[in-house]
């Protein structure tokens with residue numbers, strides 16, 4: 001990270017209020033944060049602290065109630081829904097705790113899907129997807145369907161699917177929540193390897209402090225506030 005570079009993400013005084021009937025729930029209370037290209041960052045904290053809410057805002061899936069988010073210098077508030085969808089599709093990959101693979105598609109076809117949605121030919125999509133599957137160690141499993149893969153393997157497919165469009169940012173909300181501790185470690189190591197090899201920025205959330213050992217930076221959320229923001233040496 002070069003300190004003079006424009007941050008990949010700039011969040012300024014972000015607030016997010018949910019209304020449950022007449023009751024207001026303030027999930028985030030004025031978060032300001034810069035994330036630089038190439039960072040490998042974990043957001044952690046207790047249940048209900050606002051981690052998923054923050055991920056949805058950083059991933060441009062949700063909009064803040066107030067405050068400003070710039071992605072690569074672009075004021076996201078100025079994008080309409082179609083522009084935002086297109087922008088998100090090009091710039092951001094997502095990994096979910098429940099893997100979210102399409103059960104009727106093979107591992108390779110799942111990874112091809114984001115490329116085909118963008119109109120890339122089947123031939124090219126197949127070649128690009130196969131290359132990324134190889135990078136995540138699943139070259140031999142391209143023809144396997146999700147129900148024949150272990151949880152750890154499914155999450156590797158999901159990481160390949162997130163990376164195949166060559167996004168600047170991958171957001172992973174609790175990517176290890178459905179995995180045992182050994183597979184959790186393997187998934188965090190794989191994300192780290194992909195971060196280093198491809199220069200892709202990763203932001204992931206976790207409840208598990210053991211997974212914070214190899215991150216560049218860890219942000220502790222509590223009650224919708226940043227309690228600490230530690231950069232590792």
Ligand SMILES: Nc1ncnc2c1ncn2[C@@H]1O[C@H](COP(=O)(O)OP(=O)(O)OP(=O)(O)O)[C@@H](O)[C@H]1O
Nearest residue numbers: 018019020025027046047048049050051052053054
């Ligand atoms: N759609 C919603 N409607 C109402 N309240 C919500 C909504 N989404 C989140 N909240 C509330 O906002 C607060 C933060 O929730 P959030 O899911 O971001 O926390 P979290 O840290 O991700 O929790 P967990 O670790 O359990 O997933 C909680 O009080 C939650 O109940």
